[in-house]
Amino acid sequence: MAMLGFLVRRILTGAVVIWLVASGAFFLFFARPVDTVARQLAGRAATPQVINTVISNLGLNQPVMVQYWHFLDNLLHGDLGYSYYTQEPVDTMLKQDLPPTVSLVLGGLVLWLVAGLSVGIISATRPRSLFDRSSSVAVLVGLSMPVFVIGELLILVVFVPLNKHGFTWIQTGYAGISQGVVTWAGHLILPWITLAAVQAAVYTRLTRGQLLDTLGEDYIRTARSKGISERRVIYRHGVRAALTPVVSQLGVDVGQLLGGVIVVEAVFGLGGLGQVSVEAIDTDNLPVIIGFVVVAAAFVVVANIIVDLVYAVLDPRVRIS
Amino acid sequence: MSLGGIEVQGREAVIAGAALDTANVEGRSQWQLTWRRLRQDKVAMASLVVILIIVALALAAPLFVSIVHHPPNVAYPNTGEDVAGNPVGPGTNGFWLGTDGTGRDLFIRILYGARISLFVGFVTTALGAVAGVTVGLVAGYFGGFVDTILARFTDAVLAFPYIVLALSLAVVVGPSLTVIVAVIAFFSWAAIARIVRGQTLSIKEKEYIEAARSLGAGPFRIMFLDILPNLLAPVLVIVTLYIPTAVVFEATLSFLGLGIQPPVASWGNILADAQNFYQVAWWYVVFPAAALLITTLAFNLLGDGIRDAMDPRTERVFAAGRGGLRARRNKTAGTGGGLDAPHVAPSVPAAGGN
Numbered sequence: 001m002a003m004l005g006f007l008v009r010r011i012l013t014g015a016v017v018i019w020l021v022a023s024g025a026f027f028l029f030f031a032r033p034v035d036t037v038a039r040q041l042a043g044r045a046a047t048p049q050v051i052n053t054v055i056s057n058l059g060l061n062q063p064v065m066v067q068y069w070h071f072l073d074n075l076l077h078g079d080l081g082y083s084y085y086t087q088e089p090v091d092t093m094l095k096q097d098l099p100p101t102v103s104l105v106l107g108g109l110v111l112w113l114v115a116g117l118s119v120g121i122i123s124a125t126r127p128r129s130l131f132d133r134s135s136s137v138a139v140l141v142g143l144s145m146p147v148f149v150i151g152e153l154l155i156l157v158v159f160v161p162l163n164k165h166g167f168t169w170i171q172t173g174y175a176g177i178s179q180g181v182v183t184w185a186g187h188l189i190l191p192w193i194t195l196a197a198v199q200a201a202v203y204t205r206l207t208r209g210q211l212l213d214t215l216g217e218d219y220i221r222t223a224r225s226k227g228i229s230e231r232r233v234i235y236r237h238g239v240r241a242a243l244t245p246v247v248s249q250l251g252v253d254v255g256q257l258l259g260g261v262i263v264v265e266a267v268f269g270l271g272g273l274g275q276v277s278v279e280a281i282d283t284d285n286l287p288v289i290i291g292f293v294v295v296a297a298a299f300v301v302v303a304n305i306i307v308d309l310v311y312a313v314l315d316p317r318v319r320i321s
Numbered sequence: 322m323s324l325g326g327i328e329v330q331g332r333e334a335v336i337a338g339a340a341l342d343t344a345n346v347e348g349r350s351q352w353q354l355t356w357r358r359l360r361q362d363k364v365a366m367a368s369l370v371v372i373l374i375i376v377a378l379a380l381a382a383p384l385f386v387s388i389v390h391h392p393p394n395v396a397y398p399n400t401g402e403d404v405a406g407n408p409v410g411p412g413t414n415g416f417w418l419g420t421d422g423t424g425r426d427l428f429i430r431i432l433y434g435a436r437i438s439l440f441v442g443f444v445t446t447a448l449g450a451v452a453g454v455t456v457g458l459v460a461g462y463f464g465g466f467v468d469t470i471l472a473r474f475t476d477a478v479l480a481f482p483y484i485v486l487a488l489s490l491a492v493v494v495g496p497s498l499t500v501i502v503a504v505i506a507f508f509s510w511a512a513i514a515r516i517v518r519g520q521t522l523s524i525k526e527k528e529y530i531e532a533a534r535s536l537g538a539g540p541f542r543i544m545f546l547d548i549l550p551n552l553l554a555p556v557l558v559i560v561t562l563y564i565p566t567a568v569v570f571e572a573t574l575s576f577l578g579l580g581i582q583p584p585v586a587s588w589g590n591i592l593a594d595a596q597n598f599y600q601v602a603w604w605y606v607v608f609p610a611a612a613l614l615i616t617t618l619a620f621n622l623l624g625d626g627i628r629d630a631m632d633p634r635t636e637r638v639f640a641a642g643r644g645g646l647r648a649r650r651n652k653t654a655g656t657g658g659g660l661d662a663p664h665v666a667p668s669v670p671a672a673g674g675n
Contacts, residue, residue: 013473020477028489140625144617146569148576149610152592152599156606160599263573267596278577281489289489 010308014301019072021297025290026071027064041084058084071290080294081287090291093276100174100272104264105257107188108195109250115200117246120207124242125234127212135204142201151194151267159190174270191268195261199253206249210242217241244314248307255303258296351554351631358630365626371619379435389415391426393433394584398424408602419604422594427604430586431612437498437587438616441571442564445502449509449567450560454552456510457517458544462525472518478511487574496579505570509563516559517552524548554631561624565617572613588613 041054055061059070074081080090123132155172162170169186177184214220215238223237224230262274273292280288349357359365378385386392400414401424408427411419418428460471487504494500524530525548533547574580575589583590588609595605 016473017477020473024477025489028493140621141614141618144565144614144621146572146576146613146617148573148589148592149613152596152606153610156599156603262577266577 010305014305017301018294018297022290022294025293026068029286029289080291083288084285090287093288094291094295097271097273097276099176100270101258101261103188104191104195104261104270105254107192109254111192111196112199112203115196116203117207120204121211121239123208124211139201139204142197145198147194147198147263148267150197151264154190154194172268191264191270195264206246210245211238214238214242244311247310247314251303251307255300258299355630359626362626362630365623368619368622372623375435375616376439378432379439382432382436385432386429389426391429393429393586396424408598408605411604418608421605422598427608430591431609433586434588434591437581438568438571441502442568445505445509445567446560446563448506449563450513450556453510453513454517454556457514458521458548461518461521462540462544475511475514496582501571501574501580505567513559516555520552520555521548524551558624558628558631561620561627565620568617
């Protein structure tokens with residue numbers, strides 16, 4: 001019962017956050033003069049009458065509050081509207097651009113979790129060892145590297161020389177999974193590494209810190225004094241408790257990344273949600289922009305709710321209320 | 322043992338020593354202590370020196386222009402490009418780090434880029450800190466309805482796909498330095514506000530706040546004169562760590578073409594242009610990337626150092642002192658006080674060792 005109430009409350013506040021974010025985007029773009037869009041649509045030599053017709057066809061001549069009301073009404077019915085230029089439904093457009101983004105985030109996720117967790121655990125169990133020190137330096141370098149710098153350097157030192165010597169598996173751009181898993185992975189391997197490099201740094205640091213704290217707790221000493229093997233103490237008693245904050249970070253990150261790996265997508269020319277939104281912003285395509293913002297915010301909100309639920313499962317001390 | 326010519330032995334020596342110590346004790350503020358500890362952290366001090374050098378280079382950019390006679394936005398098609406029209410490499414024709422895609426001096430442009438990066442880093446962080454601290458204090462201190470509103474608003478800001486807003490604003494208002502500063506500041510206050518709010522919640526329950534209130538202090542006096550000074554340490558640490566974030570943010574916006582607009586140089590837009598020259602001009606990517614990396618790394622290392630210096634309990638990976646955290650814990654846990662620590666320490670196995 002408590003669980004149900006919690007869920008209902010979280011979904012309601014989540015809806016409020018999405019509404020705030022969507023309205024923010026809506027009014028932000030209303031600060032722009034409407035005729036920029038119409039002028040582009042109508043062509044260069046359009047007469048003022050033509051432009052006015054276009055404006056009224058798009059419904060842009062109605063008062064702002066009326067348009068806002070329409071927008072909210074449609075949003076509640078799950079209708080994100082149509083692109084100003086192609087008349088394509090926005091949800092179809094976004095769905096088409098989901099595969100590159102999802103492939104990038106999920107593949108990167110596997111890489112950065114494996115790297116971050118293993119390095120973090122080894123560092124925490126051997127604090128101040130050579131391994132720990134060098135991984136700390138690597139983490140700081142990773143945290144200081146802008147994503148696009150990592151991407152560019154990878155292209156410069158991996159992609160360019162390899163392709164010069166006829167090794168063409170690693171490519172830029174996006175190839176759908178329908179073209180074969182090997183091709184797909186070849187196109188995504190550098191983007192995965194780029195995304196994972198930054199994220200792995202965050203997760204290594206988090207895992208190390210959490211595990212170090214956990215291993216100092218009294219119940220770990222109790223477990224050790226019971227004669228449980230060190231391996232079991234670390235993995236069953238230590239890591240499990242230390243993972244809780246890692247999971248919560250993971251939820252937030254995945255939510256946020258699904259809505260914004262724009263930079264990695266841009267460096268490697270992958271297409272995807274981020275690039276669509278940049279394009280839409282460039283062309284004042286309001287419905288697409290808002291659709292993207294709503295979807296991105298929804299990813300974050302949903303991820304947060306899932307995190308809270310998983311939290312309660314992982315850590316019995318957390319009570320849902 | 323000889324103390325000022327007087328022979329003392331055993332127990333008395335200890336007492337005499339203690340008395341001598343007390344006589345020489347000198348009050349040190351938290352800031353003095355922090356500075357003393359920070360000075361012993363070689364990595365942090367090296368980072369500080371690097372930052373000062375970068376600042377000096379950025380300030381001296383016009384000086385270097387007068388040395389090499391290559392203004393930042395002037396192209397040199399004859400000396401700065403090879404026969405095929407590609408950039409020339411480092412050291413060629415008086416271009417210390419080579420030239421960029423249109424035959425301009427890369428070194429000079431990187432220096433001018435540093436001015437932009439540092440300006441954006443310092444100014445946005447200052448703005449974000451002031452706004453974040455104010456919102457956090459107000460939300461945490463007043464609680465209730467005010468807190469709910471401010472906390473929801475903070476959440477909405479944090480949930481907003483920030484790059485999208487940054488891009489939108491850049492398009493709506495037109496990209497300019499002011500817009501970039503405003504956008505980055507807008508996104509830096511929220512996380513600071515969250516941390517300050519949390520700290521305020523716990524500090525406002527302390528007795529001395531109650532004392533201040535019973536003396537008739539108003540809410541603003543309490544917030545800014547009684548609570549704020551106790552928050553300065555965490556805020557300073559976040560601020561140092563926010564500067565590199567802001568630098569990267571600016572570079573990213575400019576990289577995407579929505580930040581600093583050419584011909585004005587920024588590390589981000591230099592690196593964006595460099596994308597067309599992967600095959601022929603490695604220096605075009607490597608040098609601006611290195612500038613960006615060294616700057617952010619130095620600020621991050623300094624921030625870590627300041628955090629460690631502020632909080633002696635934190636672990637110091639780079640500093641010499643061993644077993645800070647664990648030894649201290651045992652000290653307070655051990656019934657016999659400080660002297661027991663060495664005996665307790667070995668009984669904390671594995672994790673503490675090595």
